[in-house]
Amino acid sequence: MPADNPLTPAQEADLAAIAGFIIPASDEFDVPGADDPAIQADMLATLGRDAPLVREALDVLARLAGAPLGDLDPARREAVALALRAVGGPAVAALTRVVLQCYYRDDRVVRSLGLEPRPPYPQGHVLPDGDWSLLDPVRARPPLWRRA
Amino acid sequence: MNDPVDVLIIGAGASGAAVAWSLAETKMHILCLEQGGWMNPAQYPSTGRDWEARFWGDYSPSPNIRGRREDYPINDDNSPIKVVNFNAVGGSTIFYTAHFPRLHPSDFRVKSLDGVADDWPVDYDTLAPFFAENDRMMGVSGLAGDPAVPPRDPPMPPLPMGRSGAIFAKAMNRLGWHWWPSDTTVATVDYEGRAKCINLGHCTPACAQGAKASTDITYWPVAQRAGVELKTHCRVHEITTNGDGMAAGVVYYDADGKEQFQAAHVVVLACNGIGTPRLLLNSTSGKFPNGLANSSGLVGRNLMFHPYAQVYGYVADETDSNRAPPTCLWSKEFYETDRSRGFVRGYSFQFGRGVGPIMEAVTSEQKGLLPWGAAHHAVFRRLNGHRLTLSAICEDLPEAHNRVTLDPVLKDCHGIPAPKIDYTIGENTARMMAHGIARAKDVLAACEATDICVNSPILYGGWHLLGTARMGTDPESSVVNEWGRSHDVKNLFIVDGSLFVTSGGVNPTSTIQALALYVADQMKQRLANLFD
Ligand SMILES: Cc1cc2nc3c(=O)[nH]c(=O)nc-3n(C[C@H](O)[C@H](O)[C@H](O)COP(=O)(O)OP(=O)(O)OC[C@H]3O[C@@H](n4cnc5c(N)ncnc54)[C@H](O)[C@@H]3O)c2cc1C
Ligand code: SF4
Numbered sequence: 001m002p003a004d005n006p007l008t009p010a011q012e013a014d015l016a017a018i019a020g021f022i023i024p025a026s027d028e029f030d031v032p033g034a035d036d037p038a039i040q041a042d043m044l045a046t047l048g049r050d051a052p053l054v055r056e057a058l059d060v061l062a063r064l065a066g067a068p069l070g071d072l073d074p075a076r077r078e079a080v081a082l083a084l085r086a087v088g089g090p091a092v093a094a095l096t097r098v099v100l101q102c103y104y105r106d107d108r109v110v111r112s113l114g115l116e117p118r119p120p121y122p123q124g125h126v127l128p129d130g131d132w133s134l135l136d137p138v139r140a141r142p143p144l145w146r147r148a
Numbered sequence: 149m150n151d152p153v154d155v156l157i158i159g160a161g162a163s164g165a166a167v168a169w170s171l172a173e174t175k176m177h178i179l180c181l182e183q184g185g186w187m188n189p190a191q192y193p194s195t196g197r198d199w200e201a202r203f204w205g206d207y208s209p210s211p212n213i214r215g216r217r218e219d220y221p222i223n224d225d226n227s228p229i230k231v232v233n234f235n236a237v238g239g240s241t242i243f244y245t246a247h248f249p250r251l252h253p254s255d256f257r258v259k260s261l262d263g264v265a266d267d268w269p270v271d272y273d274t275l276a277p278f279f280a281e282n283d284r285m286m287g288v289s290g291l292a293g294d295p296a297v298p299p300r301d302p303p304m305p306p307l308p309m310g311r312s313g314a315i316f317a318k319a320m321n322r323l324g325w326h327w328w329p330s331d332t333t334v335a336t337v338d339y340e341g342r343a344k345c346i347n348l349g350h351c352t353p354a355c356a357q358g359a360k361a362s363t364d365i366t367y368w369p370v371a372q373r374a375g376v377e378l379k380t381h382c383r384v385h386e387i388t389t390n391g392d393g394m395a396a397g398v399v400y401y402d403a404d405g406k407e408q409f410q411a412a413h414v415v416v417l418a419c420n421g422i423g424t425p426r427l428l429l430n431s432t433s434g435k436f437p438n439g440l441a442n443s444s445g446l447v448g449r450n451l452m453f454h455p456y457a458q459v460y461g462y463v464a465d466e467t468d469s470n471r472a473p474p475t476c477l478w479s480k481e482f483y484e485t486d487r488s489r490g491f492v493r494g495y496s497f498q499f500g501r502g503v504g505p506i507m508e509a510v511t512s513e514q515k516g517l518l519p520w521g522a523a524h525h526a527v528f529r530r531l532n533g534h535r536l537t538l539s540a541i542c543e544d545l546p547e548a549h550n551r552v553t554l555d556p557v558l559k560d561c562h563g564i565p566a567p568k569i570d571y572t573i574g575e576n577t578a579r580m581m582a583h584g585i586a587r588a589k590d591v592l593a594a595c596e597a598t599d600i601c602v603n604s605p606i607l608y609g610g611w612h613l614l615g616t617a618r619m620g621t622d623p624e625s626s627v628v629n630e631w632g633r634s635h636d637v638k639n640l641f642i643v644d645g646s647l648f649v650t651s652g653g654v655n656p657t658s659t660i661q662a663l664a665l666y667v668a669d670q671m672k673q674r675l676a677n678l679f680d
Contacts (some may be wrong), residue, residue: 026525075388101201105201105665110505113532119195120194121348122195122356122357124345124346124348127307127471128309137324138321144326145254148261
């Protein structure tokens, strides 16, 4: 395994396949799946400290599948994916989080949620002030705190 | 060999900064040693597209996950609540959520009023001027007139109610329960050189705008201008004593990892409720074989966390989600003791506004709400931006078996023994948490929320670190006296959350800092006979 690549080619293929199962592409919402090449590239580039746990989860996946996940027929693939989810634990949680965190920061996906693809700073957001007359019944209450 | 200083403060967090600023007017030579460095807000997560993901990495609130060189590991395996903190100039205020209530007057008199734990040796009225001074220095936003707390006058207007606050406010009015906009240390107008909040929504972990009052941008610049010296990346290993049993100074590792000795006439500990007992327990000698200032055996004992019972659900209307500071409203409806509830003491509700999309996806997947496969998208769109959260901040009573000791094996990168936590949730607290969950569900029902989820306790919710070197008048049942001086070592003071006799049911930092200012004031008044 080259130093700059945290996964073997087989693990990369399984990662793409499981990501595509967790979040498939959708015409209805006009979004790619989590197996989209740009999203996969983000996952590999930013795996960082999650790499050991993700590799552990992919090893479990490989054992459950007995073959590359992408080669299985859809019913078997679904059974393996759901079996992996049922295994749970820190490794599967890390794998799932890596998939979700790279998916939900993809520009296309963020836009499809009605959000702007940008960091919060420096533009920030606008927050409505609200109707402070809602406090009137609370203001009318006698003191609630105990004198001590 | 370093020149001796008059006052050596260890820790540059919430309390260390406050005590440094207050003592600066004495013109004594004051030095603070801090194991962390200055933070660079330009590198805070909210400046990048990976702002949410860094919460699980280099900006995790858990030092064990974060693992920066400035952090020390904590063995909290034997605790259902994991310790979270931050180690830098500003301490844990870099990370805190800036919810800023004060303890109530009744919190200082729990034995007299409710027959449990102990009364404090100070009361609310004594601390009142220091609360006000701290509010001004930190910059507090809020609204005067709350009938649930003693009168106070926050220097800035409250945070906007927002969408989430409005939904909660209407629900609380339907239930007839108390609510009020929270006091926070988020600047709602430009304040003392701080730019006002622009709703980045990422106060925890850190505010890139500089609107949230962490002490690196409030107390420290003023204290340094007044002459206080602050040395960063200096980790104190132990406090040494002389033949008279007085603190002589400290042994520390400097930024290059070199061991140094710093002599001091007065040592002030401000390392928080875990760091302070750790340092005292690491400071053993022939005269103090069980750790410094520990003749009572109470150093490290009576650890209190405030277990959080968090409940959330989803409403049809859009909430503020991550587009606002997480702080919003508080409720004190269940704060004061009512024995008919099946427990004594009480809790606050802290209302939140929602979470960002990645936090939503990760946590609702873990809860089993968010499916894998084709149904994922529709469910995610129903959840994302629709979450409402509230937490019961439950008063933890002091129990001697909840404690900080030294781990026999685990060490930090300098080889200094790490703290070990043994903690269980007490029976009274457990009943209170169950009550809080039930009432929170009532609130969410009044909001017409669905898909209710509970995190009780919040696992990574050990953010309030209290009680491990308590104050009191009796040397047998307390570590420091009523003005923060060690009973055993007359030139050693403690000013952080370790001092708390009981925990109250509110976030503690306002009270921690008011106490630090009070101790500093007492020191200033007694300079001529400080060690008598
Ligand atoms: C995620 C999170 C959210 C929070 N939210 C809130 C909130 O909304 N409201 C609230 O009131 N509180 C909140 N808190 C708690 C708040 O941050 C603390 O109560 C407060 O910072 C404690 O002040 P302190 O001075 O006791 O310790 P700290 O602020 O933790 O400072 C201790 C300092 O001592 C240094 N130190 C420790 N050991 C050594 C050593 N051996 N040598 C040198 N330096 C050392 C540390 O590096 C640190 O900088 C939160 C905390 C966290 C982590
Ligand atoms: S919400 Fe306000 S205080 Fe919080 S991080 Fe953003 S600008 Fe700072």
